[in-house]
Amino acid sequence: MLHRFVVVLLPLLLLLPLLVASSESPSEDATASNDEGHLKPFGQQGPLHPIDSVDGFITPEEFLTNYVQANRPLLFRGGAKVSPAFEKWTDAYLSENTPPRPAGDVFIEHNKKENRSQRYSYIHFKKFLSIYNTSDIYMVSEVPSFLLKDLVVPFPLQCKYFVQGGLDTHVAWFSSGGTSSVIHYDDYENVNCLLRGRKTLVFLNTTRYASQVNSIIDKDDRGYSSADSDAIDVKARPEFSGLEFHLAEMQAGDCLYIPNYWVHQVRSFDNNLAVNLWWTKRDSYDTSGCGKIIDPDLRFSRVLFAARLKAARDDAYSIRQALASNLKLPVSQLEFLDFLSRGDTQSLSSSYPDFPPAAAALFESLDVNKDGALTEEEFKGKMKLKTGREIKAAATAYNVQVFAMHEAADEKDVSKLPKLLATSDSGEEVFTPERTWLTEEQRKSIEVAEKSSKDEL
Numbered sequence: 001m002l003h004r005f006v007v008v009l010l011p012l013l014l015l016l017p018l019l020v021a022s023s024e025s026p027s028e029d030a031t032a033s034n035d036e037g038h039l040k041p042f043g044q045q046g047p048l049h050p051i052d053s054v055d056g057f058i059t060p061e062e063f064l065t066n067y068v069q070a071n072r073p074l075l076f077r078g079g080a081k082v083s084p085a086f087e088k089w090t091d092a093y094l095s096e097n098t099p100p101r102p103a104g105d106v107f108i109e110h111n112k113k114e115n116r117s118q119r120y121s122y123i124h125f126k127k128f129l130s131i132y133n134t135s136d137i138y139m140v141s142e143v144p145s146f147l148l149k150d151l152v153v154p155f156p157l158q159c160k161y162f163v164q165g166g167l168d169t170h171v172a173w174f175s176s177g178g179t180s181s182v183i184h185y186d187d188y189e190n191v192n193c194l195l196r197g198r199k200t201l202v203f204l205n206t207t208r209y210a211s212q213v214n215s216i217i218d219k220d221d222r223g224y225s226s227a228d229s230d231a232i233d234v235k236a237r238p239e240f241s242g243l244e245f246h247l248a249e250m251q252a253g254d255c256l257y258i259p260n261y262w263v264h265q266v267r268s269f270d271n272n273l274a275v276n277l278w279w280t281k282r283d284s285y286d287t288s289g290c291g292k293i294i295d296p297d298l299r300f301s302r303v304l305f306a307a308r309l310k311a312a313r314d315d316a317y318s319i320r321q322a323l324a325s326n327l328k329l330p331v332s333q334l335e336f337l338d339f340l341s342r343g344d345t346q347s348l349s350s351s352y353p354d355f356p357p358a359a360a361a362l363f364e365s366l367d368v369n370k371d372g373a374l375t376e377e378e379f380k381g382k383m384k385l386k387t388g389r390e391i392k393a394a395a396t397a398y399n400v401q402v403f404a405m406h407e408a409a410d411e412k413d414v415s416k417l418p419k420l421l422a423t424s425d426s427g428e429e430v431f432t433p434e435r436t437w438l439t440e441e442q443r444k445s446i447e448v449a450e451k452s453s454k455d456e457l
C-alpha cells in the first residue's frame, strides 16, 4: 500500500511546483518537464552528477580494473603536478626552445568553437605563441618532440604494455581559453592532464542511454553531434530530454580519465593548456609489467607510441619508393648527393654547410648493409620498424635543411631541390604540394604502393 502511495503521489508532489508556476499558461503543463534546458547549453537538460575523484593517482591495477574495465570516468586531483611541464612550460620557455620550421610546426584550428568544418592549418609554434592570446585559434596538435621529456607518464599508465606500443598518441590542446567542443565521443581511451586553466566536461553515460546516444551522435561516421552545444533544441531533438549527466570540473594540475564511447562536451576557461594520451581499448590488460610506485623519470620521450611507429614506417616506405623511382640504381653516396642537390653539390655545400651531412645521413639510413651503395634490394627489402624510424628521422633532417634554405631565400634557386615526403613531427605532410618533383605517373604508383602497404598492416 505504502509502495503504491509513493509511486502515485511522489511524481505529483514533484510536479506540483511546476504546475503552480505555470498555472497562467495551463496549456503547456503537459510538456513543461520535457522542455527542461531548451536552447540551453548541453548538460542543462537534466540533473548533473559528479564523477569519482581521487587525490593524486591510484595504481595501474586499480585503475584498469575499477575504472577502465568498468567504463567509469575518474578525476585525478593534482595528478599533472608531477610533470616538470607543470612549472616549466611558460610561454617564454616554449618559444625559446622551439626548433625551426618545419620541425617546430603545429596544427591549429581556426575557431575556438569547434564544428568540424572549420579551417585548419600549420603554423610555427613560435608564431602560435605570439598570437594565440589575441586570436580565435586553438592548437590541437601532437606534443612537439622537444617537449616530450617534460611530461611524466601518468602513474596509472606506467605499465610495460602502455610504454612499449600500447599507447597510440599524445595531443596538446592549447588556447587562451573559451574553447567549446562539439558533443562527441572517441573510440579511444583517454587520460587528459591539464597544465593551465580550467576545463569542464559534461558526460553522458553511453551504456545507460544507448538508444538516445544513437540519435544524439547523428554524425556517426565521425562520432559527433550536429546539435549546437550552446543551445540544445530539445523541441526539435527530443533525444536530448530525460537525461542525467555527469560533470567533471578540472583545475590546473588535474588529470581526467575519459572512457571510450562516453559522450562528452568540453569547455576551457582561462589561458589553457592540456596534454592527453589516447589508447585503444582492450578486453584485458597484462598488469604484470605495471609499476608499484610512480616512476617520475618515466617521461613521454621514453614511450614507443604506436601512431608514431606506424607513421614512421609508412613515411619511410614512401620515401624509398619515391627515391627508387628517380634514381639510377645502384648509387654511391656521392652520386646520391649529386642527385639530391640537382647536380649543384659544390656551390650548395659552400653556401649551406648542413646540406651534405643531412643528405649523407639519409644515404646511411637507406644503406642497410652499409656497403656504400644503395641497391635495388635495399629499396625493395622488407623494412624493420627500426630502419623505418631511422629513414624518417634522416629524411626529416634533410627536409628541415631544404626548408631552411627556402626560408633564407637568397640568390640561389633552391626551389628545384627535391624534398621528401615525411617532414613534420606531427606526422602530417607539410610538403605535400612539393611532391610535384615526381611525375604524375610516379606519384600514382606511390599512392598505390602506400595503399597496399597500409592494407598489409
Ligand SMILES: *[C@@H]1O[C@H](CO)[C@@H](O)[C@H](O)[C@H]1NC(C)=O
Binding pocket: 111, 115, 116, 117, 118
Ligand atoms: C563552422 O564554423 C565556421 C567558422 O565559424 C563557419 O564558417 C562554418 O559555416 C561553420 N560550419 C557549420 C557546418 O556550422
Ligand SMILES: *[C@@H]1O[C@H](CO)[C@@H](O)[C@H](O)[C@H]1NC(C)=O
Binding pocket: 071, 072, 073, 205, 207, 208
Ligand atoms: C553507466 O550506465 C550503466 C548502465 O545503466 C551502469 O551500470 C553504470 O554504473 C553507469 N556508469 C556510471 C559511472 O554511472
Ligand SMILES: *[C@@H]1O[C@H](CO)[C@@H](O)[C@H](O)[C@H]1NC(C)=O
Binding pocket: 091, 129, 130, 133, 271
Ligand atoms: C598570454 O596570456 C597569459 C595570461 O593569460 C600570459 O601568462 C602569457 O604570458 C601570454 N603570452 C604571451 C605570449 O603574450
